[in-house]
Amino acid sequence: MTLVERYTIQEVIGVGGMGSVYRARDLHFPNVVKLVAVKEMVNTAPDPLVRKTIVQNFEREANILATLTHPGIPRIYDYFSLDNRSYLVLEFVNGRDLEKILNETDGFIMEDQVLSWTIGLCDVLDFLHNHSPDPIIFRDMKPSNVMVNQHGHIVLIDFGIAKTFQTGQKGTMIGTEGYSPPEQYRGEATPLADIYALGATVHHILTRRDPRQEPPFSFADRPIQKINPGVSSDLVAVIEKALQYNPEDRFKDTSEMKEALLSVARKTGALSRIAVSTAVQNSGVKPLWIFTCEDEIRGAPTYYEGTVYVGSYDNNLYALNAADGQFLWKYPSEGGLVTKPAVYEGNLYFGSEDYSLHVVSARSGKKLWTYETKGPIRSSPRISEGHIFFGSDDECLHAVNLTTGRASWVFEASDYVRSSPFVSSELVYFGCESGDFYAVDFKGQLKWRSLAKRAITSSPTVVEQAVYFSSVDGMFYALDSRNGWAIWRFRLGKGSVVSPCAADNLVFTGSADGFIYAIEIQSAREVWRFKTEHQVCGSPVIYKDSLYCGSVDGTIYCLEYRTGRLRWQYATQAPITGTPLVYDDIVYIGSTDRNLYALLA
Amino acid sequence: MFNYFRQLFGKQDQPEGIATAPLSDQAIRTIIEQQPQRIEPAQLAAGCGQSVGKQRELNEDSLLSVTSLLSGNSGTLPFGLYVVADGMGGHQFGEVASNAAVRIVAGHILRKFHPYLFNLPAQPPEESLQEIMSESVNEAQKTIQREAPGSGTTLTAALVLGQQVTIAHIGDSRAYTVNPDGRIELITRDHSLVRRLEELGQLTSSEAASHPQRNVLYRALGQGDVLEPDIFTVTFPQPGYLLLCSDGLWGVVNEQNLYRSITETSSLQRACQNMVAAANAAGGPDNISVILVQLLG
Numbered sequence: 001m002t003l004v005e006r007y008t009i010q011e012v013i014g015v016g017g018m019g020s021v022y023r024a025r026d027l028h029f030p031n032v033v034k035l036v037a038v039k040e041m042v043n044t045a046p047d048p049l050v051r052k053t054i055v056q057n058f059e060r061e062a063n064i065l066a067t068l069t070h071p072g073i074p075r076i077y078d079y080f081s082l083d084n085r086s087y088l089v090l091e092f093v094n095g096r097d098l099e100k101i102l103n104e105t106d107g108f109i110m111e112d113q114v115l116s117w118t119i120g121l122c123d124v125l126d127f128l129h130n131h132s133p134d135p136i137i138f139r140d141m142k143p144s145n146v147m148v149n150q151h152g153h154i155v156l157i158d159f160g161i162a163k164t165f166q167t168g169q170k171g172t173m174i175g176t177e178g179y180s181p182p183e184q185y186r187g188e189a190t191p192l193a194d195i196y197a198l199g200a201t202v203h204h205i206l207t208r209r210d211p212r213q214e215p216p217f218s219f220a221d222r223p224i225q226k227i228n229p230g231v232s233s234d235l236v237a238v239i240e241k242a243l244q245y246n247p248e249d250r251f252k253d254t255s256e257m258k259e260a261l262l263s264v265a266r267k268t269g270a271l272s273r274i275a276v277s278t279a280v281q282n283s284g285v286k287p288l289w290i291f292t293c294e295d296e297i298r299g300a301p302t303y304y305e306g307t308v309y310v311g312s313y314d315n316n317l318y319a320l321n322a323a324d325g326q327f328l329w330k331y332p333s334e335g336g337l338v339t340k341p342a343v344y345e346g347n348l349y350f351g352s353e354d355y356s357l358h359v360v361s362a363r364s365g366k367k368l369w370t371y372e373t374k375g376p377i378r379s380s381p382r383i384s385e386g387h388i389f390f391g392s393d394d395e396c397l398h399a400v401n402l403t404t405g406r407a408s409w410v411f412e413a414s415d416y417v418r419s420s421p422f423v424s425s426e427l428v429y430f431g432c433e434s435g436d437f438y439a440v441d442f443k444g445q446l447k448w449r450s451l452a453k454r455a456i457t458s459s460p461t462v463v464e465q466a467v468y469f470s471s472v473d474g475m476f477y478a479l480d481s482r483n484g485w486a487i488w489r490f491r492l493g494k495g496s497v498v499s500p501c502a503a504d505n506l507v508f509t510g511s512a513d514g515f516i517y518a519i520e521i522q523s524a525r526e527v528w529r530f531k532t533e534h535q536v537c538g539s540p541v542i543y544k545d546s547l548y549c550g551s552v553d554g555t556i557y558c559l560e561y562r563t564g565r566l567r568w569q570y571a572t573q574a575p576i577t578g579t580p581l582v583y584d585d586i587v588y589i590g591s592t593d594r595n596l597y598a599l600l601a
Numbered sequence: 602m603f604n605y606f607r608q609l610f611g612k613q614d615q616p617e618g619i620a621t622a623p624l625s626d627q628a629i630r631t632i633i634e635q636q637p638q639r640i641e642p643a644q645l646a647a648g649c650g651q652s653v654g655k656q657r658e659l660n661e662d663s664l665l666s667v668t669s670l671l672s673g674n675s676g677t678l679p680f681g682l683y684v685v686a687d688g689m690g691g692h693q694f695g696e697v698a699s700n701a702a703v704r705i706v707a708g709h710i711l712r713k714f715h716p717y718l719f720n721l722p723a724q725p726p727e728e729s730l731q732e733i734m735s736e737s738v739n740e741a742q743k744t745i746q747r748e749a750p751g752s753g754t755t756l757t758a759a760l761v762l763g764q765q766v767t768i769a770h771i772g773d774s775r776a777y778t779v780n781p782d783g784r785i786e787l788i789t790r791d792h793s794l795v796r797r798l799e800e801l802g803q804l805t806s807s808e809a810a811s812h813p814q815r816n817v818l819y820r821a822l823g824q825g826d827v828l829e830p831d832i833f834t835v836t837f838p839q840p841g842y843l844l845l846c847s848d849g850l851w852g853v854v855n856e857q858n859l860y861r862s863i864t865e866t867s868s869l870q871r872a873c874q875n876m877v878a879a880a881n882a883a884g885g886p887d888n889i890s891v892i893l894v895q896l897l898g
Contacts, residue, residue: 182801215819216797221829245801465764465836478729478834480765483676486729487765487834522833524731 002027004080007038007089019085023092026077035092036077043084051084058086061159064136065090072124072155093155098143102205108228109205111235115265118202120154121146122258125198129191129254137189141197142179143204178212179204182245192247195257199242199250206231206239219243233531234264285570288586288598289325293318297590299380300340300539300579302348304362308581308588309348310596311337317350317358318596319365322586325598329365333358339380340420340579342388344402349388351377357390357400369405373398379430380420380459385442389428391417397430399444409444420459420499422467424481429467431456437469437477439484448484452477459499459539461507463521468507470496476509476519488524492517499539499579503561508547510536516549516557518564528564532557534575543582543601548589550576556589556599570599629864630781642672643898645681645761648869650877654849655885661688661695662847662890663703663754667711671718680718681761682707683892685774687847689753689821698754698823702741706758706769709737731832734760734769738822738830745823753821756830757789757845761894766843770831772821774847774890777856778838779863785844785856788835792820842869843894846876849887854879869893 002008007024014021019040026034041058045051062079065088069075078089098117102109121141128136140158147155181196200211203219207227211219220243224236238260244250251257295314302309308322313336319328335353342349348362353376359368375393382389387408388400397411415434422429427447428440433455439447453473460469467481472495478487493513500509506527510516512535518527533553540549547561552575558567573593580589587599645668653660665684672678686702688695713733716724726733738756745752755772768776773791780786790796795812797819798804804812820829837843842863854862854876862875873891880889 182798182803213825215792216794217801218819218829466834480763483763485725485762485765487767488729488731522835523831524833 003038003087004082007036009038010035013037024089026089035094037074037090037092039088039090041086041088043086055081055086058088062088065159068128068131068136070124070127071153072120072127073159074155074157090157093147093149093157095147095149095155097157098146098148098201098205100144101148102143102208108208108230111206111231111268114202114205115235115261115268117146117148117154117205118198119258119261119265121156121198121201122254122261124154124156125191125194126254126258129194135191137191138194138197139184139189141194141201143201146201178210178214178216181247182217183247190247191253192250195242195250195254196244196247198254198257199239202239203243206235217245232264232268234267235261238264285568285599287570288600290598291318291320291325291327291596293594293596295336296574296592296594297596298336298577298592299338299590301581301588301590301596302341302343303581303583303588304343304348307362308596308598309341309343309362310588310590311339311341311350311352312590312594313337315352315354317341317348317360317365319362320596322583322588322598325596331358331360331365331367335376338378339390342381342383344383344388349381349383351379351381351390351392353377355392355394357381357388357398359405371398371400371405371407375416378416378418382421382423384423387442389421389423391419391421391430391432393418395432397421397428397438397440399428399442411438411440411444411446413438415455418457419469422460422462424462424467427481429460429462429481431458431460431469431471433457435471435473437479437484439467439481450477450479450484450486454495455497457497458509461500461502463502463507466521468500468502468509470498470500470509470511472497474511476500476507476517478507478521478524490517490519490524490526494535497537501540501542503542506561508540508542508549508561510538510540510549510551512536514551514553516540516547516559516564518547518561527562530557530559530564530566537575537577539579541580541582543587546601548580548582548587548601550578550580550589550591552577554591554593556580556587556597558587558601570597572597626783626864640898642670642677643679643896644670644672645679645894645896646869647681647683647892647894648871648873649893650870650873650889650891652849652877652881652885652889654888655881657886657888659696660888661699662686662849662888663688663696663699664845664890664892665703665707666892667707668894669718675723678718679761679763679896680714681894682710682758683761683843683845683894684756684758685845685847685890685892686757686822687755687772687774687849687888687890689755689818694749694752695754697749698745698752701745701748702754702756702822705741705744706737706756709740710734710758710760713737730760730762730765730767730834734758734767734832735830738769738771738832739828742822742828749823753818753823755818755847756822759843759845759894761837761843761896764837764839764896765834766837767834768832771828772818774845775851777844777846777859778835779842779844779860780838781840781864783860785860790831792831793818837896839896841895843896844891845894846891847888849885849889850876850880850891853883853886863893869895 009022011023019042022038024038065076074091145158179197179200293312308320311317316330318330333352339351357371373392373394377392379391393416399408413432419431435452437450452471455472458470466478470476476490492511496511498510505521516530532551535552538550547559550556555571557569572591578590585601590596663686667682669680684703686699688699755774757774758769760767770789773793776789778786794817795809799809863872
């Protein structure tokens with residue numbers, strides 16, 4: 001068959017909703033074989049007005065294409081109508097579309113390959129979005145609309161045929177478009193919609209999970225690395241950002257997304273084939289002051305009335321002016337200090353590896369009294385109800401009366417108690433190196449106990465009716481604080497000694513796998529995880545809308561706690577194992593490089 | 602003198618045939634607040650209601666209610682399991698799916714708790730409450746796909762242990778907490794397309810209420826390869842109620858009327874009948890199932 005005595009149809013290469021696409025030979029070039037793609041649209045609408053509108057839309061598409069020149073967009077050669085059919089004659093792209101490629105490939109397509117296609121697609125979209133006078137929104141990004149030509153370059157096909165949303169029936173599963181963002185279902189199509197659909201397309205290619213067969217907008221439920229562990233976290237982060245529900249949370253435009261992809265490519269080495277501009281980001285955080293001790297700082301500082309107190313492995317407790325880091329006094333104990341001092345009515349309470357709990361005046365550093373246990377003290381004290389509670393390597397939890405300085409009771413655990421107790425609703429909660437977890441009442445009577453598979457060094461925290469802690473067994477636990485029932489367990493990548501903290505409906509922890517985690521309290525779902533370069537041993541703290549946490553990689557990270565996005569980071573000279581303190585917009589963090597740093601929060 | 606004593610101790614003659622006026626919400630609230638609510642031992646109480654509705658031939662809903670209590674020197678353990686499942690119309694064997702879902706989920710959970718509740722010495726399960734819930738749903742999913750392929754059902758299951766309510770949820774049946782002051786809080790999330798768009802701020806709630814696709818589910822038990830039920834734990838509302846129901850109830854009776862049905866009677870069973878009656882009075886377009894639970898003491 002030959003159309004308008006010029007295009008000889010050779011083959012059907014695609015069937016769409018309103019017609020077919022053919023490969024045809026252009027007879028105006030008799031001496032060479034010039035192939036073209038002929039796109040046919042059959043207009044069967046009974047209503048003449050609707051029919052007219054359809055033809056106008058098709059013409060508009062032709063007109064748009066005619067103005068576009070880009071290697072990633074097919075050239076248009078001709079446009080005509082016959083009876084109730086309209087035709088576009090386009091450049092024939094010799095290749096396969098991504099859906100076909102995906103179907104014909106076993107296993108996952110290489111990340112480098114996907115990366116270079118994605119960068120190419122960003123390029124085309126960027127070109128369309130910057131079209132003048134009006135930006136062009138592609139609106140229909142999906143694997144079957146992306147061709148890879150014989151040179152391996154991508155070409156976007158099938159321009160701008162609006163698809164109406166199909167009305168579903170009660171009880172039937174919907175067959176959504178799968179790739180479109182939420183706002184597109186309201187008829188809003190912006191460049192940000194194309195960014196989402198591009199993210200969806202890449203997600204499909206990397207995971208081989210067809211979004212048309214999944215609940216709408218459920219990409220977050222199918223983490224890429226869970227399905228295809230070979231994909232780099234950096235690329236995953238880019239795709240996830242493109243797939244944010246709220247358009248304002250995505251990349252602000254395709255060039256920003258392209259920039260992010262290029263920096264992934266730089267990192268993974270896929271860059272060798274792609275030209276890039278170099279721009280290294282440095283957050284430029286400078287400490288307000290630094291104070292150097294004689295040995296490592298492994299514990300957490302405390303703030304009280306303009307003074308910062310911190311213990312060091314050089315046996316001393318230091319008092320420093322919080323504003324400028326000026327040395328005020330030091331108090332020598334006989335052993336290393338790894339606990340966070342507690343303050344109560346002008347006095348400081350802290351345990352030492354010299355087996356003793358020391359009580360000194362916060363103002364002068366003068367010793368008031370000490371209380372001796374039978375082992376080194378690594379558990380930080382908690383003060384409640386006129387008592388000071390802390391654990392010791394003598395395998396006991398001690399409850400010491402604040403006024404008499406004598407033990408009211410001592411609870412015998414089954415191994416070292418290095419976990420710092422938490423007091424709530426007249427119960428004292430703490431873990432033990434044996435893996436036991438205890439809830440003891442104010443008389444020292446066991447209320448309930450629970451057992452992890454390995455040590456619980458982590459200090460628990462109680463929120464409402466649940467107690468949270470992690471264990472070296474690699475689990476993060478949520479127990480009913482009244483009876484110890486396991487409500488849920490969350491598997492961390494490795495063991496953990498990190499003490500959790502909570503904010504809103506999230507609980508935060510870290511693990512030896514190097515990640516900082518945010519977990520939803522009611523459902524135990526991971527909300528985000530942030531990768532540091534080494535184990536996370538220090539505990540996170542929340543201040544305003546940020547989370548602060550150190551890592552054995554030596555860096556203190558400031559993350560947006562709701563999203564896990566990095567705000568800034570600061571590298572110290574050695575591993576950080578302690579917990580930061582944030583007070584009055586200043587972060588105080590000790591490092592095993594012997595320094596205490598004060599940084600602007 | 603006699604009159605004086607009669608004034609002091611005597612009963613006023615009541616004219617017959619005048620019914621006592623129903624107490625206002627305010628009055629009931631005051632009574633509830635003033636009542637010494639101490640019930641020993643702490644225990645669960647539940648009522649249920651179910652109706653095919655006015656327009657369907659077949660009841661495709663299933664429900665299950667198990668309430669138990671173990672109390673003694675070793676402590677008090679209220680244990681309850683409540684499940685509502687709404688088999689999907691338009692699919693074959695909707696009622697088969699909902700029946701299977703309810704039985705399999707309950708069977709799995711009760712087997713897991715059997716050694717803890719009824720063995721000596723009691724052995725707590727190793728898994729967490731949420732893990733047990735999740736396993737039970739997966740088991741139901743496998744069975745439905747094997748026994749009634751192509752069918753689907755919603756499932757909203759609440760496991761109550763002490764004060765913790767652990768919920769497994771798929772589809773558009775619902776769980777609410779009902780507070781005595783009239784606040785009704787929806788604690789599950791409908792897995793319906795329209796609801797999803799509403800959550801994402803793409804539709805207003807009034808647009809959603811009249812949307813032609815409001816009954817379309819994107820997730821159901823028995824459907825799809827990967828099942829992702831919502832599983833979470835909340836504290837039992839006290840004082841208050843836990844309400845589970847299918848869309849045959851929540852789709853036609855608004856929260857205000859649900860609250861009124863619950864509070865205008867003191868019996869949970871009667872309250873459930875009231876709610877079902879309200880749904881039928883509103884046309885009863887779909888099967889209706891409801892469970893109302895209270896934790897006393």
